[in-house]
Structure formats: C-alpha cells, structure tokens
Amino acid sequence: MKSLKQSIALLLVLILSISLAACGAKPEAKQEGAAPADNAAAGAAGSLANKKIALIMQINLGTFSAQYIEGVKEQAEKLGGKVTVFTADGDLAKMSSNLDAAINQKFDGILIDHGTAEALDQGIKKAVEKKIPVIAFDADIKVPGVTVLEQGDQKMAELTLDKMSKDIGGKGNIVKIWVAGFAPMERRQVAYQQFMDKNKDVKEVAAFGAASQNTALDTQAQMEAILKKYPNKGDITAVWAAWDEFAKGAARAIQQAGRTEIKVYGIDMSDEDLQMIQDTTNPWVASAAVDPKDIGRVQVRYLYQKLHGDQTPDNIVLDPVFVSRDQLPQTQISTTQLSEHVKGWGNSEQGYTDWLKQLEQPAKK
Template sequence: MSFKWKRALVPALAIVMSASLMACGAKPQEAAGPAADKQGAAPAAANSLENKKIALIMQINLGTFSAQYIEGVKEQVEKLGGKVTVFTSDGDLAKMSSNLDAAINQKFDAILTDHGTPEALEAGVKKAVEKKIPVIAFDADLKVPGVTVLEQGDQKMAEQTLDRLAQDIGGKGNIVKIWVAGFAPMERRQIAYKAFLDKNKDIKEIAAFGAATQNTALDTQAQMEAILKKYPNKGDITAVWASWDEFAKGAARAIQQAGRTEIKLYGIDMSDEDLQMIQDPKNPWIASAAVDPKDIGRVQVRYAYQKMHGDQTPDKVVLDPVFVSRDQLPQNQISTADLSKHVKGWGNSQQGYTDWLKELEGKAKK
C-alpha cells in the first residue's frame, strides 16, 4: 500500500482483493517470459539464470496500484528471460501462508512476497531459505537472515503530504485522518502523522476512520459521506489526509459529490487512476506522495536475481518517494508513464541494477 498498501495498504493491508488466483485448488496466473539465449549469457552464472520460475505471493490484489506493481514484476522478469506465477490471497493471511508453502513445494527458483505479517510469513520464509530459495519481501516487517525487505519511504511520504497540507491551510484547521492499523507501512506512516500533530498544535483531528475491506474505496466513500453529514458547515472540515490511495479515492468521491469544494485531500500512492483524479480540477484530491508501483516490482525482481546469482544483497532497501501535486501537472490528461516529464525523480529507478543484469537482459532479447 502500495499501502500498493499501494500499496499503505497500504497498502500491507488486510484487504480482500479481486482476481483470486490461489495456488492450492485454483490455477495461478502465469506470465511466460521470452526464452533466454541458449548460447550463454553475460555473467559467469548466466546459464543457471535462464528460464527461472518466479513466484509472487500477494496478500492483496486491489486497484490499479496493485495492477501496475504486478506489471512491473512481470516486465522485469520477462526481460531477464523468466516467467512469473502470481498467487493472490484475498487478504486472508492463512491463505497467504498456504500460498507460500505451495510455492516452496513447487520448487520455484525465487519467491517475492507482497505485504503480509511476520506471523503469517516467517515460518514459510525460513523454510524457503533453508531450501536455498531466495526470498525478497515488500512491505512486510520480516527479520529473517538472508531475506531482503523492500519498503517505500513511508515516513517521508507521510511527511511530504502532511507538510503540504499544513502549508496550504496556513497551519490551522480541522482535519480528518483515514488510516488503518496493523500493517508495517501504515504503522510507519502513523509515526509521521503523530509527529505532525505534535508540531502543529493549531491543527486538530476531528475524525479518524479507515478499514481494509473487499471494497475499500466504496466503503471509505460511505464513511466519508457520514462524516460530511456530521460536519455539514463550511469550515467544519479544512482538509482530509488519506494514508492509502484506496482511501483517497473513496473520500474524494464523497467530497466531490457533496459539493464541498472547500475541503482539500492529500493522499499516498500513485496509479494511473489516481493521477487522473489529481489532474481533475473539480476533484478535491490535489497531492500525493508515492513510489512508482512498477518500479517497486522491477527493483524487487532485480534483488531476487542478484540472490540467485550469488551476490550479497542488503537486509533492507528503502525506495525513495516523490511528491506529486496538481500544480506540477499539465492540463491535458497524462498517465504515470509520462509523469517523469513533469515530476523529477518519478519512475525509471536504477536501484538493484548491476552491469551483469543489464547484459543478461540483452541476451534474453535474442
């Protein structure tokens, strides 16, 4: 969450997602990559890196953030001549644990995990490591020796959006927080939020809610509608801070439909759908902080291949977010693929790249 919780989510969000593709009983989704060059590849261990099978074990698959994250994973694996199988878990941690066991038993060459909790994942991850299967986790508070954990700069994302909120409202006003507890990225974002309130004594939180559900955006919209009815007058609510884009989408729709044009919304995460809303001058969502969800997937894959190659990888990799606001963007509608033209630092991250990985991509094209 993002939380893809994108993703806080945020997405590490206990949300139920669409498109369930469980490994036990249901056929997982596969994306076949191009065949690797049989004549050899750049690194010394090149032949052993051909046609690798990569498992992506997701807690949730919800919204465009998750879709773009999966796209990034598939794109990078295919460039390296491998194929991806996606196991989704409907927000069910027991199912996620079962999917992890299934991937181990099916002898995948590397395993990527998306969200989840230590309680659900640790036993399976340790089993994978014992069997020499590299594991790269995203947005899970795992501390297993040999496992690299990726996280977005969650505190920085929260700080970027909250600082802009405070600036825009002149350091005083009433705000609504939309957040859910119990997930690593959300807990990191909450640290920044608490510090923000401690620093800005004239900004008051008058309501806080948030739940990870099968229809998070729709349920958030209904909850925000109730808050707007409770505070019906102009000035009752100055701004809304949403800690995940699924929260932001629902709240923005409620505010816009209620005609409460005085309320501005600040979110976290970025997808094509989110960007479309932020560019709409009639939409209350005016700014967000995010890491390109495709980049998250690409970087995660690169570290998995480094591990398969025998390289040393760090225990933790922090992905650097960027701040995106409406005033940076053109009037004509763009996608996140074009965002780097307008927002410095967006997309095309080189984190996790090595010279031999780039050579291997070249060989896999042939």
C-alpha cells in the same frame, strides 16, 4: 653439403616453430580480449534461464497493485523468468498457505508483497533452508538472508502532511483515513503522530479506515456519513489519507457532495490516481509515492542477484517523490509520462548490476 643439409633442417625447424606459435596465440588472444562483464553475463544467462518466480500477495487491489504486478512481470520476463501470482484477498492464513504451496511446488524464487511476521516467518525460514531466495516488499520481516524493500513511508507522510499544513495555513479540522496491521501504515502513522504533536492548531475531528476488497467504495460510504455529521463549511478543512484507495473513496464522496472547500492529500500513485489529481474539479490535490512499476522491477532485480549468488542488503529504502496538481499539465498524462513533469519519478536504477543489464539484452532483441 653436410652443412647445407644442416642449414635447411634448421630453417625448417624455425618455420615450424613460428607456425606453431602463431596457431597457439590465436585462442590465447581471444581469451585476453573477452570482457569480464560479457563472461559474467554469459554464465548468468545459462544458470538463470527459465526461472519460476512466485509472487505472494496479501491483497491485490486497485490500480496500484495492478501496476506493481506489471513491473514484476516485465522485469522477470526480460530476464527470462516467469511469474505466478498468489493473492490472499487480505487473509493472512491464506497468504501463509500460499507461501507453503510455492515452496512445495519448488519455485526458484519467492517475492513477498506485504504480510506480517506472525503469518510468514515460519514459511520464509523454510524457504531459506531450502535455498529458495526471498525478497519482501512492505512486510515486517527480519529473517536472516531475506532482503526487505520498503518505500520511504515516513518521508511520504511528511511530504503530504507538510503540503496540507501549508495549504490550510497551519490550522483547521482534519479527517485521517488510516488502518493498522500493515507495516507501511504503521510507519506512516509515526510521521502523522509527530506532525500532530508539533501542530497544535490542527485538530483531528474524525479517523477511520479499513482494508477490504472494496476499500475505495467502503471509504466513500464512510466519508459520506462524516460529511453529514459535519455539514457546514469550515467543519472539515482537509482529509489526510494514508493509502490511495482511501484517497479515491474520500475524494469521490467530497466531490459528489459539492464540498469543494475540502482538499484531500494522499499517498501512492497509479494512472487512476493521477487522472483524479489532474482533474481540477476533484478534491484530491497532492500525493507522495514511488512508481509502483519500479517497485516491482527493483524487487525482481534483487531476487535475481540472490539467484546469481550475490550478497544483497538486509533493507532497501525506495526514494519517494511528491506530486501535486500545480506540477502537472492541463492535458491528461499517464504515470509513464510523469517523469517529464516530476523530477525523480520512475526509471529507477536501484538493484541493477552490469551483468543484469547484459542478461536483459537477448530479451530486448
């Protein structure tokens, strides 16, 4: 009898032990099965929700800037953030003041679009000291901890200059439209000077350019004056424009003057630019560019990496693509359709991480 009682007691202890082990295993098994990316995304979602982002722009002009801002806002909103745009209308003192205002208003992150080190360094250093991450685009900034994005400016210039040289047979009179004081322009000028040094049969007969609130219109007026100065066929073979606003103005002046023998080669791309290039009666025949929406998207991704505490490179170069009329269909398309005809356009994966893609999921539902 005693041994029976002992056996029953042992059996109860054994059953109880198995039940406890089974209960304890459930949460442990769940923990082991959780994906690291899911855990990282869940943590990021909590820490990165509702971030306020300031976009500090030197100048907001034309469709390129509009599409760039659209890319910034689109990516930020997918990640749960909100963007406020501060534009300086080309005034560097105002841009510096806008940067100070963003810092004082305690924005969570700051994006810089163009500007100079002289105008921005002090403010950027102040932001870094206050642990506000900064990502700059096309600005000559070298502050430790700040990531700077740039388009492949020299490559873009080389692509369009090489196409121009091929089209004009390596000789002729050209007009350069360019302006100093912008980091991307300075890089494009390096490629231009190298091209001119190598191509002695290409002569620069005129050069001008200024950034204003009416750049395309002002460029058109200046180009009209140059056409009157060089009225004969052959006086001007081609125009090289270092900015799409310059290309638009020059192309309109040439088209209205009926000087169809003069072709325009530009840099940058927007929906408006693409429409002009597709128009067979328009002098603008080719451009090199990075999708402006992609620029904005990539810039925001690196900002969120910094907000997450990740290390980011000091410099990031965005790869440009070359777009010419002969690549495009006869029917009008937009830049969102350009990837169907031009390899490498749009949908850049630069700056993406697995946890960032996971973080986007709630916004997509």
